[in-house]
Amino acid sequence: MKYWLMKTEPGTFSIFDFEKLPNQTSQWEGIRNYQARNFMRDEMKIGDKVFIYHSVVEPVGIFGTATVIKEAYVDYFQFDPDSKYYDPKATPEKPIWQMVDVKLEEIFSQPITLKQIKEIRALSGMGVVQKGSRLSIQPVKKEEWDFILKLAQ
DNA sequence: GCCAACGTTGGC
DNA sequence: GCCAACGTTGGC
Secondary structure, X not given: OOEEEEEEOOOOOOHHHHHHOHHHEEEOOOOOXXXXXXXXXXXXXXXXXXXXXXXXXXOOEEEEEEEEEXXXXXXXXXXXXXXXXXXXOOOOOOOOOEEEEEEEEEEEEEEEEHHHHXXXXXXXXXXXXXXXXXXXXXXXXXXXXXXXXXXXX
């Protein structure tokens, strides 16, 4: 089983939006970066654990956890000219982008903020504290996962 | 709102 | 294949 961090801008989708959805499950559409797509396509498996990370809007940080419940499949928004995720280069015959489904697991009573993460040496290898890191899906080490979960208790 | 850092595009 | 220009991300 692998561990991940997935970024979202709460103005678009926040961890609290899961609760409005059937089965507290959301498709993770709109990933338009090849490296992030490859993580989903090649490595994400059912049962993998995911940190839900809010970017841009204060407080920035990890707000809770989710589980992968459906492995990568075609993100159909790439074909929709009215979608902001539209990609004119993609066709149903040759799709480019994929998405997974994730189900909410836990919302932390207090988010683990980026500020906190930066202050903790054990978390200094995490993608979100690397300067200039813009990857919207990042692998997380088991030790980092465990550390943050403990912190969130 | 600013702007550095980054990924992508497209002309050559 | 190079690389300048451009658009986007995301912390502050």
